[in-house]
Amino acid sequence: MSPRIGVMTSGGDAQGMNAAVRSIVRSGIHQGAEVYAIYEGWQGAIAGGEHIRHLGWSDVSGILNKGGTVIGTARSAEFRTREGQLKAVENLVHNGIDRLIVIGGDGSLTGTRALCLGWPAYVEELVTTGRITAEQAAAHPHLNIAGMVGSIDNDMVGTDMTIGTDSAMHRITEAIDAISSTAESHRRTFIVEVMGRHCGYLALMTAIAGGADYTFLPESPPRPGWEDRMVEVLGRGRAAGRRDSIILVSEGAADREGEPITAQRIQAALRDRTGEEARITILGHVQRGGTPSAYDRWMATVCGAEAVRQVLSADAQSEPMLVGVRRDMVNTTPLLAAVEATHRIGDFVNEGDYEAAIHARGVGFTTMVDIYRMLSEATPTVAHSENAKRIAVMHAGALAPGMNQLARVAVRAGLDRGYDLFAVKGGVPGLISGDLQEVSWSDVEGMASTGGANFGTRRYVPVDADLYMMARTLEEHRIDALLVMGGFHAYATVDLMEKERRRYPAFNIPIALLPASIDNNLPDWPMAVGSDTALNTIVRSIDMIRMSASASKRAFVVETMGRTCGFLPLMGALAAGAEKAYLPETGITLEQLTDDVTALVDSFTSGRSFYLTVMGEEASKYFTGDVITRLFEAEGAGIYSVRDAVIGHIQQGGNPTPFDRINATRLAYMAISNLDRQLLNGSTDYVAASSGAPGLLAPLREVSAGMDWDNQRPNEQWWLKVRPVFEQLSRRPGQE
Template sequence: MRIAVLTSGGDSAGMNAVVRAVVKGAILKGCDAFVVREGYEGLVLGNADEAYVPHAELDTTAPAEVRDPSFIQNLRFGDGELLRDGTGDYPGGRSLKGRYIVRVGWDDVRGWFAEGGTLIGTARSAAFRTPEGRLTAAYNLIKEGIDAICVCGGDGSLTGADVFRAEWPKLIKTLRAEGVITDEQLNRFGHLKIVGLVGSIDNDMCMTDLTIGAPTALQRICEAIDNINSTAISHSRAFVLEVMGRHCGWLALLAGVSGGADFVFIPESPPKGESWEDEMCAVIHRHREVGKRKTIVIVAEGAHDRQLNPIHSDAVRKVLAERLGLDTRVTTLGHTQRGGRPCAYDRIMPTLQGLDAVDALLEATPDKPSYMIGVRENKITRVPLMEAVAMTQEVTNAIKAKDFDKAMALRDPEFQESLEGFFITSMLPDKPVLPPAQRIRVAIMHMGAPAGGMNAATRTAVRYCLREGHTPLAIHNGFRGLLDDNLHELSWLGVDGWMSRGGSELGTNRTLPDVDLGAVASKFQQHNIQALIMIGGFEAFSALLILENGRKYYPAFHVPMVHLPATISNNVPMTEFSLGSDTSLNALVDACDAIKQSASASRNRVFVVETQGGKCGYIATMGALAVGASIVYTPENGIDLATLQDDVKWLKTRYSLDSKGKSEGRVILRNEASSSVYSTEVIMKMLKEEGGSLFDARSASLGHTLQGGIPSPLDRARAVRLSLKCMSFIEKQWNELQAMPAKARHAKSDSAAVITIQGSAVKWVPVQEMVEHADMKNRRGVHAWWEGTKVLVESLVARPQLI
């Protein structure tokens, strides 16, 4: 099969990761890979020269021990310089001028996933919208022998792909009738295989949680909000931020949640009152009344009131200035939201989606629909492309019909939860919601090592408590702080700036409650703790298990207790994501991008980079996928002499295949606990010795830089969502407990539970049930969803093919 990939519509970070994955995935499956420059316009323009250059014209010299010479041909095709200069020449003397459908090899997409935008270009094609244009595109594909296309773009681009596929039988019959293709070609290309991936910063496609580029765009917006916050506080100003989102308010909403905004305007859910001015002013006046010095209002570019009258940022500024007397500024972020390097998520998920797209094309048959490759929570999904497009267009139609309830219902459940979370965490009611009899004293504690999102989760729980009438108690410095009576009530304004703060504002350590379980129970009674939220890693899980077992001896522990996983190691059993792991991956990506740049500048240098993670290889493995590491060492797999020998052999082979003067700097990631003998320094010295004239070696340790920094928007948004679910769980368990007779009031075992993300669902797992899924000795789960990723990392650098 010959597979082509094109990008269409607005550019988004992560598109290059898709192209890279499709090209490499196709070659790994034994297919020929092509890129189409300038989107659908490139399909119509085709190639000025019809001559196809076979592999035989390329230099395929390789060491004798390499066992797959055909793969080396694809590896050497292009030598990694394709499209770096759109006006330059194709390696081997073939000019790119007038060529829009270009065959590519392995090294042509070297390092692409670290680049923003789309390196193969995108353009709006008026010609492709016409039957004549699509007929020309069909001819160009047949001429190049291409029978499968992967399209990365928005709903318009994917609709165009499906129309093209539906018209294909008619188009090729027309071409045969005109005599421009043969009967053989008519039979061979009777079915066009198409798969779609959604590249859109707006996250406006239904039936997928996140579109490619949306997480990076959200990160750009949150960086702007974090920067604006300091000047807003300094001058007690109001800022109105306009963000993209013509038909979808995801960016505005999630930026509001993650950035701690005061008010947001989104197309799907306009202010409910007749006057948006009154509603906004009432909320912001209340915030100012309690002492808040800054005001942030976020406006999606497609925002409107309930009568569909546009709400512009300038109008919002005018209302804030004239009615509330606030010194107000407007900031329009514009196309800065599209640009910049992709975040870790927009490298990992597009890579997995691109590889799955190749599989979907290989499995395609005429009776199957064209699929859209999406993602639900952490699971790559395939859904019929036109079903997703139709539902997306239905949202737009519902908004036009002023049926905003339907528009919200058509969005994914997380969108609705995020909106509810925003209201809960940003709006302070005049009086608590619950009557005094239903109010709870909720203690909040951080445990283990600090992780991004801990403070965001705490802020959410505190604000929910104060809204409902519960009392939020901060326990400082973990169980040691509890034993020292280091507790105090948290206030609504006191946690205002916590969304963007890394580390742990409450302080954290690894002390477990069995240091003095009786004294801990006594402190529960003394401070009348009626519920406990522990935010942390494996220590919090272990502490919850100890407290639940302690219920047999201490009645004080018969209260709802929850663990919200937060650790960069992501080693809590049965959950696929812990707060802080996304922030840590972003920190690793930033560091390794800089290291790789240095290594590439030296051309033939290998960096052995040590990461944190304890005895869990999540950060090293997923980080390797995100930065294109050549080798990854984890505690789960360990390191032995045979492995090191194979790795040296692979590096020697790979560097020998690089074009002279064009070697790539390469990175090896090593988890800190991979081996007690083969340390980072030992591996580096060994590579330096064995590399000889082919490559040099250096080492770097990222250390605690992976724990620090500003939390990523995904960790902040996830913290809000999971924290609210924790509070809902506590209230449910508390009400069940209160319904029991006072003398027989015993908490059920499932009232001590861990909130987990499993596949596409959020599930509560009783702590006792989690024990059988935990490797207590190595402090990690028995099974990990990412276990097969190491094999994928090695495949994407051609290790199996070159050893």
């Protein structure tokens, strides 16, 4: 008999759960397993019968873009009892299920592990009482489990992100952006309450992404007198020219005496001290609703495939594993260790060891707490010094959403340290022509949420004749350090400047280089600023394309940007549920197209009504989107119609996603910190973003060594490692 895998979603729902279920079902089928959905979580396992159903390939079609969970979820009090667990084991055994993947929070995963440990005793009791046969017991002597965390709170240690968190941040950030508009119009203060009973991740990250003024986290209760401190910080912002104030509070926030800090308590504190009647917005369950983001779709998909591998390869001695992500790659952690480390954070808070609680959340959380403290505590009006050193900030290359946040954080972090900040207007051509402008705190107000690049940018790499004018500009404006933010053109420009330092002494200043490119074609950094926004634009566009074809049999060929890099077409295809992806790295051959046409025709004759192909704009010089569209239609013999869609430059537009805003914040802060250290110790190093380096910056030469300059993409592309998952899920067995 084929191995049987059960999959359930348990506890609170989270966007992206359906992507995980789809991946588990299709990965299981590819590996020769039968997959059963256990509806309504552990309550369904206890009820049995119609609550445990076999799922086929087509049963999970069309669910990737749906919020919630199509197999239902529930919090089961009965499962906490011994009899409830005994019933669950009985029903699983009767259905031949001894491999289980649970998508839920720490409570669901803790209970699942306990059931796993007690399985042999339960099976023995069921045999003794005649509820299962000895043969059934012998066939299922132990339970193998894998856990995936579905929780918008991002409250589990052992994974960088939990399923649903990114989507929830989208909902919150959209709300903050909307609230900021009305707050600014009326010069008002708004208090926004977000979810996070025990974890402040949502409040912290969306405060950074939304440019909020103050936030309250469960892990970091404020000291006595916080009310006056809050009023002081808000007052500084208003004095610097800000018209609105936004305060974010996590639902689980409390003071150091354990008294809850609610939105109403904050409102009363402001009323008593300023006379202002702040407005309250409680976002509630809207944070868990709506379609999942691109990240939650592809992340849940690759984790689901790994969870199947884990349960099929496990044996009686295998430790139950938690499947998550680390630096955007699949990562597994012993489930017990992850759960115990998560529970320990609550103990730290109760013991008053708040720094330990913050550090237990991981390096990323700790770093962002430090950055947010700097941004919220920064002084807008640092006393000017005639001897202050000067830092110039410049964009270069194609536009990427999030460039404004990079500039905003860089300017404010630099001003807070006492430097004079200058914007190079219009990118590299602005540096050549000497178009520099001093910028103040208020000049970057409101830029966190806006797309575009207010300082301007151009796709231009200087030629030898330009270098003299660039050096002269730096000398005439007495620039002591330079921060460059952009894509391939930025990297090529700074690389050239480093090579010409001997000829031009003005280039002997510290320079930091940060990645901002929708193509995500830069070395040593997993997600360039702007790439997540572009990916979400692609996925939203495909969702609408899919709906447009719902009344007919139609195939679509969708072309993305990305030039010679396959990040956007591959990850867009994975997140949108495409059947085929054509990448620049692999190209397109006539033989391949012949096989693909055969699969396309077979899909429609087998009952499909929609077929999606995603291709990069430079996947092939000859087989363009128009050519492939015509070829697909010609071979269809009227069974279906084919349309092409070029998404185009809207991928560069729109407001940056929370991911890109947070990414930009971290990068800009670390870059200014690096330039500050260099200016203090007299160094003149060129550094670039590097995810594995201390301080997230490494010598430019080390980073540049990872660049394929001819093809304008990194030598190592992490996203190509998920291509086998896409290939496995895009076509059912027998269609290869």
